[in-house]
Amino acid sequence: MTDNDHKKSVRKPAPSAADNCLHINQLSVHRGMALVISNLSHQQSAGDICCLTGPNGAGKSTLLRTIAGRLPAAGGDIKCALPIIYIGHTDGLSGAISGRENLAGWAKINGFSATENAIDTALSSFATNRFADLPVRVLSRGQRRRLALARLALAPANSLWLLDEPNAGLDQASSRILDEIVQKHATAGGMVLAATHLDFAAAAQPRSLHLPGLVT
Amino acid sequence: MKPFFAQIERDLLIAWQNRQDLGVMLVFFVIIIALFPLAIGANATVLDPLGVPVIWIAALLAILAGFDRLFAQDVRDGWLDQIALSQLGLGWYALAKAISHWLTAGIPLLIMTPLMAMMLNIPSQQWPPLLIALLIGSMGLTLLGVIGAALAEGARRGTALMALLILPLAVPLLIFGTLASQSDRGIISPHLMLLGAVFALLLALAPLVAASALEIGETETGL
Numbered sequence: 001m002t003d004n005d006h007k008k009s010v011r012k013p014a015p016s017a018a019d020n021c022l023h024i025n026q027l028s029v030h031r032g033m034a035l036v037i038s039n040l041s042h043q044q045s046a047g048d049i050c051c052l053t054g055p056n057g058a059g060k061s062t063l064l065r066t067i068a069g070r071l072p073a074a075g076g077d078i079k080c081a082l083p084i085i086y087i088g089h090t091d092g093l094s095g096a097i098s099g100r101e102n103l104a105g106w107a108k109i110n111g112f113s114a115t116e117n118a119i120d121t122a123l124s125s126f127a128t129n130r131f132a133d134l135p136v137r138v139l140s141r142g143q144r145r146r147l148a149l150a151r152l153a154l155a156p157a158n159s160l161w162l163l164d165e166p167n168a169g170l171d172q173a174s175s176r177i178l179d180e181i182v183q184k185h186a187t188a189g190g191m192v193l194a195a196t197h198l199d200f201a202a203a204a205q206p207r208s209l210h211l212p213g214l215v216t
Numbered sequence: 217m218k219p220f221f222a223q224i225e226r227d228l229l230i231a232w233q234n235r236q237d238l239g240v241m242l243v244f245f246v247i248i249i250a251l252f253p254l255a256i257g258a259n260a261t262v263l264d265p266l267g268v269p270v271i272w273i274a275a276l277l278a279i280l281a282g283f284d285r286l287f288a289q290d291v292r293d294g295w296l297d298q299i300a301l302s303q304l305g306l307g308w309y310a311l312a313k314a315i316s317h318w319l320t321a322g323i324p325l326l327i328m329t330p331l332m333a334m335m336l337n338i339p340s341q342q343w344p345p346l347l348i349a350l351l352i353g354s355m356g357l358t359l360l361g362v363i364g365a366a367l368a369e370g371a372r373r374g375t376a377l378m379a380l381l382i383l384p385l386a387v388p389l390l391i392f393g394t395l396a397s398q399s400d401r402g403i404i405s406p407h408l409m410l411l412g413a414v415f416a417l418l419l420a421l422a423p424l425v426a427a428s429a430l431e432i433g434e435t436e437t438g439l
Binding site: 065068069070084085086088089090091092093094095096097101105106108109110111114135 | 218219221222223225226229230233234289290292293294295297298299300301302303304
């Protein structure tokens with residue numbers, strides 16, 4: 001299966017229940033000259049929360065980006081017919097405009113509801129209303145993170161969430177909100193795969209996928 | 217079409233917040249034009265035929281100078297990742313970028329042009345062909361710039377690389393553009409049609425080329 005096939009399957013979600021899974025089969029990924037992920041297989045079905053663990057440089061972000069179709073796989077394949085929401089290291093927010101404008105723009109390019117009501121509800125999910133109208137460049141790291149995570153409130157119920165260090169820089173209250181939102185998403189039949197070093201959705205007893213580190 | 221217009225709307229909002237960049241571009245345009253008479257000397261028989269070509273070269277440089285950061289900010293912010301996963305797709309994204317860049321750089325340049333034409337003593341019956349040719353030419357240059365910015369994205373010394381890639385490709389636009397601007401056969405001259413043909417070709421190709429350049433560049437050098 002080529003990279004292109006993978007892209008197509010990601011972009012055109014098929015509604016049938018049998019495809020409601022993420023299949024990773026014998027996946028290998030290169031970064032530069034080094035083989036970062038080698039022969040990784042992983043299965044995840046609707047309602048699963050999975051924590052991706054491992055030392056720095058073990059390929060956690062690389063794996064998430066590969067599933068999101070942003071990096072080509074050197075071998076193996078990834079099957080996922082669900083819409084993907086990816087929140088990476090970078091928040092995907094423009095510093096020049098406000099958090100509200102950023103979120104509304106994101107909702108529109110994805111075809112999600114961008115009515116004033118929907119955006120307000122999403123913003124209040126992470127209690128960002130107080131600073132949502134300021135330009136993003138004046139906000140702190142944690143505030144930007146909360147605005148980026150507010151996207152999750154607009155995501156469709158069956159989507160696969162790929163979260164890269166979602167709770168890094170968050171205060172305790174926001175981490176709790178994130179845990180609740182993630183658990184609600186899983187209960188509603190969604191999937192979450194999160195790379196994290198911190199406690200994440202501990203109450204839901206997430207599965208864990210450990211990446212051992214550099215393969216040479 | 218809604219995601220497409222949402223991208224343009226976002227770029228226009230960002231451009232409005234960074235509107236001082238526009239001032240820099242316009243001053244650059246005026247300075248290049250002002251430097252030519254200073255270098256050539258105040259000899260009207262030499263200067264008069266140079267007016268239109270000088271405006272074209274200044275417009276070419278001013279438009280292309282604004283391109284080095286066209287995609288860089290979106291890549292650094294992580295917006296390109298969000299685009300790649302969205303309904304929009306990289307081709308439409310590149311076209312939206314071209315349109316918003318032309319609206320925020322090309323239009324102000326065109327508004328400035330009559331003033332520059334007056335300064336260079338270009339006779340007023342030559343203004344309509346000049347403006348029409350510059351309108352199409354600036355759109356073509358913008359599309360070229362999008363290709364260059366996408367190809368040079370992520371490269372070290374991207375700006376210099378972009379100029380090397382794009383300036384030779386701008387030659388047809390420059391040749392047909394200056395000829396159409398100086399046409400004595402009315403506004404719709406054969407040169408204007410050829411200029412339009414080059415623009416139409418770029419309109420079809422630029423989004424595709426830029427999309428594959430962004431795709432390759434991101435997957436090879438991304439975070």
